[in-house]
Amino acid sequence: MKIALIGYGKMGHAIERIARERGHEIVAIIDVDNNADIDGEAFASAEAAIEFTTPSTAPDNVMRAAAAGVPVVCGSTGWGARRDEVEKRVSEVGGALLASSNFSIGVNVFNIINRKLARLMSHLPQYKPHMYETHHVHKLDHPSGTAITLAEGIIAENDRVSSWADEGMVSVDSSNASLTPAQIAAGLDPKPVMAEGALPVLSLREGEVPGTHIIEWDSPVDTIEITHRAKSRDGFALGAVMAAEWIAGKKGVFSIDEMMHDLL
Ligand SMILES: NC(=O)C1=CN([C@@H]2O[C@H](COP(=O)(O)OP(=O)(O)OC[C@H]3O[C@@H](n4cnc5c(N)ncnc54)[C@H](OP(=O)(O)O)[C@@H]3O)[C@@H](O)[C@H]2O)C=CC1
Numbered sequence: 001m002k003i004a005l006i007g008y009g010k011m012g013h014a015i016e017r018i019a020r021e022r023g024h025e026i027v028a029i030i031d032v033d034n035n036a037d038i039d040g041e042a043f044a045s046a047e048a049a050i051e052f053t054t055p056s057t058a059p060d061n062v063m064r065a066a067a068a069g070v071p072v073v074c075g076s077t078g079w080g081a082r083r084d085e086v087e088k089r090v091s092e093v094g095g096a097l098l099a100s101s102n103f104s105i106g107v108n109v110f111n112i113i114n115r116k117l118a119r120l121m122s123h124l125p126q127y128k129p130h131m132y133e134t135h136h137v138h139k140l141d142h143p144s145g146t147a148i149t150l151a152e153g154i155i156a157e158n159d160r161v162s163s164w165a166d167e168g169m170v171s172v173d174s175s176n177a178s179l180t181p182a183q184i185a186a187g188l189d190p191k192p193v194m195a196e197g198a199l200p201v202l203s204l205r206e207g208e209v210p211g212t213h214i215i216e217w218d219s220p221v222d223t224i225e226i227t228h229r230a231k232s233r234d235g236f237a238l239g240a241v242m243a244a245e246w247i248a249g250k251k252g253v254f255s256i257d258e259m260m261h262d263l264l
């Protein structure tokens with residue numbers, strides 16, 4: 001199929017490679033310098049566009065791609081405050097959108113397990129949840145979009161967790177690299193005050209880490225911990241290309257859960 005890329009950074013390059021490996025044709029590559037080409041003929045010939053740019057640029061890119069009649073897969077994170085406006089506009093122009101904080105198939109399986117574990121923990125008040133996400137130092141937003149999605153899953157399933165709270169962002173360097181995320185959180189000074197029922201989310205920034213998410217349920221006698229650790233960006237990129245294959249020819253605003261439902 002014909003695919004247009006919006007954003008030609010780390011993810012754009014990985015998506016281009018995997019899309020070509022799967023036999024797709026890249027008909028347009030939109031970056032900062034030629035952003036106006038979203039309104040051009042080559043872009044409009046695409047059967048789907050894949051958008052991975054920045055928190056501030058993603059909403060306009062998505063709305064313009066939808067107005068050009070091209071179904072959009074959007075992986076950019078950090079634009080949740082404009083989600084309603086974007087979805088309304090996509091619907092108004094009769095477009096198609098699948099936006100997700102994480103296109104990795106593994107992360108979406110991980111979230112199913114996360115939600116089941118959170119539901120079980122409703123019956124066990126002695127277990128307190130904590131979330132840790134680690135990403136590369138270039139990342140613009142925190143907490144990661146994936147951490148927010150995982151936290152929303154816990155809030156939906158667990159009677160005692162009613163919100164998530166940003167515990168802050170810590171750089172991992174030679175002074176703290178030997179500590180676990182839980183030890184880093186325990187050593188925060190000042191210690192953030194958490195509202196009753198809030199799930200703390202700590203962001204760590206370290207080297208070129210592609211993306212690690214840990215969900216910990218801690219009791220006085222033991223700890224249950226589940227982890228998703230990306231080995232590279234290839235899982236995100238493959239999932240985004242699969243989403244483009246899935247959304248081609250569709251109209252409407254979709255969630256990754258609908259794609260996962262068809263897959264599992
Ligand atoms: N959903 C998922 O599965 C995943 C989501 N992400 C998210 O995807 C986004 C991109 O990540 P990543 O590729 O690592 O970031 P990069 O910074 O490597 O790439 C972003 C690219 O977008 C370009 N860009 C900026 N503004 C525009 C614009 N208006 N139009 C077109 N292109 C633009 C940048 O150009 P320039 O550098 O010249 O400014 C850059 O080339 C982030 O929000 C990240 O959180 C990342 C991995 C997986």
Ligand SMILES: O=C(O)C1=N[C@H](C(=O)O)C[C@H](O)C1
Nearest residue numbers: 077101102139144145146211
């Ligand atoms: O910026 C990244 O790199 C990533 N961003 C996404 C997020 O914010 O959750 C997904 C992935 O973890 C990598």
